[in-house]
Amino acid sequence: MSVEQEGLEKKEAPASTRFLRQMLLIIINPREAFIQVKDSPSFIPMLIIPPILVALTFTQYYVFYRMKMNIPAAFYTEQIDSFINSLIQLRLMQYIVIVLFSILLMLLIFWSGRFLGGYGDFKQGVSITGYAHLPNFLGLVIIILLFLFIPAVQTSVLTLVGYPIRGQPKDNIVIGLRDYIGEDSNLTMRMMSYYSVPLNATISSGGAIIGATSIVEGEINITYAVTTSTGINKTVKKIWLNGTSLNYNTPLTIRKIFDSGEYCVKNCVKSFTVDLTLFLNNTYVSPVQENMSIPYILVFNVYEAGVKTRTYEVSSSFYTEVAQCPDPKPLVNLINEKISPIVQVLIIAVSIWQFLLLAVALRIIHEFQWVKVILFVGAYAAAKYLLLGFTI
Secondary structure (H helix, E strand, O other), rough: OOOHHHHHHHHOOOOOHHHHHHHHHHHHHHHHHHHHHOOOOOOHHHHHHOOOOHHHHHHHHHHHHHHHOOOOOOHHHHHHHHHHHHHHHHHHHHHHHHHHHHHHHHHHHHHHHHHHHOOOOHHHHHHHHHHOHHHHHHHHHHHHHHHHHHHEEEEOEEEEEEEOOOOOOOEEEEEHHHHOOOOOEEEEEEEEEEEEOOOOEEEEOOEEEEOOEEEEEEEEEEEEEEOOOOEEEEEEEEEEOOOOEEOOOEEEEEEEEEEHHHOOOOOOOOOEEEEEEEEEHHHHHHOOOOOOEEEEEEEEEEEEOEEEEEEEEEEEEEEEEEEEEEHHHHHHHHHHHHOOOHHHHHHHHHHHHHHHHHHHHHHHHOOOOOOHHHHHHHHHHHHEEEEEEOOO
């Protein structure tokens, strides 16, 4: 069979067959593949390869969040399920933006060669841009296989209380103090914290988590505002909750959460202290309510010269956002130890492979000299790194 007849047979083959053949040639003989693309470009690579990359990325995150995070069944609530779904969707949308931007950037770099003496047209540019992302396809397949080979990791549940998930944080507790200390003043508090539900905890019939844990990170911000002849004076105090023990039947009590003797040397008619009992254990249930009422008790001890100490107790509650989510840290630590070094090498290999494919395409289709090829590939590499970083 002559060369002309062989080329005619390839050209007359179904588009799907040519596409599969050219995908294989991209791996084993990219020069021959791009010669075929030059003679018979197609939109098929752009229509097929990017959706496959998105599907593989979904699979990657599905394996990570659904198969490798082993959350105890007792704590796997609808809220946890919804959180994981949202997380997968967010990661997927981020990847879609990245891959589309990478494709548009490469197409722009290739098309700009047309104005600098190149011979490639738009259809050829679309075709080679699709094929040049084939290394990403193989890289994602390898990452998924790596994920599948690691064991599932026991994963606890984090409970987040008072976190400003939507909008700016707001003060939760406001107490007017005029009736207690005789001053035109108020006390405002804002609390944020999160704690991990123990893996060995159990749940009572009422939903209470039987077990003890400690607050991983948290704080209470107290603002005392008093009106004086010179304006409003504000004093802010922060109390850290890091490491505070939390039990399903024990409230959190803090003595002298505010002591006016420390902050109100001037413009204070009376000195006073405030003790706070916060029923944060009210959030120690599964599943939690997204907007939960947390009871609290404030005890004011008011001191005045020549007058017996007066004590007032105020019981109330405040609404705050409470959310639960899985704690991916143990799984992330395992991946950082076992897989991340391999992935870093893989990212470099995929990036270099993609740059080489672009170089071969520019050389064959635009018929550029190597100096111009290197400049164009360098421009693409620099722009991609600055705008997206090197990713698969």
